[in-house]
Amino acid sequence: MKLSPKELKEGKLSPETLELAVQLIKVNGYVLFEEVLPRAQVDALFNSYVALLDPYLEKHREEILNPKNGFNDGTNHVRLYLPFDKPFCDEAIIANPFVTDIVDHMLGEDCLMTYFATNTSMPGGKNAQPVHSDTSSRFGDRCAVNLPIANLIVNYPLVDVNENNGPMEIWPGGTHLHPDNWYASTAFSKPKLAEHMHGIKMLMPAGSILIRDDRVWHRGTPNRSDKHRPNVALIYSANGPYTGTIQIPQKTYDQLSEKAQRLLRKEKIGFPVSEPKH
Numbered sequence: 001m002k003l004s005p006k007e008l009k010e011g012k013l014s015p016e017t018l019e020l021a022v023q024l025i026k027v028n029g030y031v032l033f034e035e036v037l038p039r040a041q042v043d044a045l046f047n048s049y050v051a052l053l054d055p056y057l058e059k060h061r062e063e064i065l066n067p068k069n070g071f072n073d074g075t076n077h078v079r080l081y082l083p084f085d086k087p088f089c090d091e092a093i094i095a096n097p098f099v100t101d102i103v104d105h106m107l108g109e110d111c112l113m114t115y116f117a118t119n120t121s122m123p124g125g126k127n128a129q130p131v132h133s134d135t136s137s138r139f140g141d142r143c144a145v146n147l148p149i150a151n152l153i154v155n156y157p158l159v160d161v162n163e164n165n166g167p168m169e170i171w172p173g174g175t176h177l178h179p180d181n182w183y184a185s186t187a188f189s190k191p192k193l194a195e196h197m198h199g200i201k202m203l204m205p206a207g208s209i210l211i212r213d214d215r216v217w218h219r220g221t222p223n224r225s226d227k228h229r230p231n232v233a234l235i236y237s238a239n240g241p242y243t244g245t246i247q248i249p250q251k252t253y254d255q256l257s258e259k260a261q262r263l264l265r266k267e268k269i270g271f272p273v274s275e276p277k278h
Contacts, residue, residue: 134216
């Protein structure tokens, strides 16, 4: 979807766009708003991120790219948790109004931001990830009905995502609507089923916003370019029992908007900014 010039200027979804976006997530599992963040901001985020990632990779490369690590088994996909610091904790990222309109509507206005990280497809990957969902069953094999949505994942690509640099591939149109026990470890193989189903590669300009149900089947694909393909990755969750992990200095928290403070109220407020970690 393309947001209108008026929506981009005012920083607010029209009622019609909000309703369409919510229904697309409910029916298809995701919605994509193309090219929302200004390119200058995205470039600054990319440069700041690479300044963290490259030294971190140099120090931890053997550990991160060890084939025994299932998350990176030949895929050269790297997850890096971000320090809660500028420019990453900018309000346009953590409490973007186009996102909060949707998460409030779908998860409740008392929802939380519970994850602050990145996912980067590195050059040189040889394998696609197995098709998977980003959640597990809440009740194991015992629940044979579809449960209400509990988490929305939001991705901000920091470069233009094309066929060559490791786009995420999604299996839309119902893979998030299965009974809860379909997300248990004993469920039938998603990769086997996905071979006979229609997947879509998420090609999008830098600064777009991808919002998806965490149950949607997807995978990372190999990056055949010579440059990093990073996404900022956030998760918003329905309110419930939760112990935060994001370390936020008190001064930083006090300077956030009321909306951002509410989203982060259960995190580790008053702790120093943590170092990046995988």
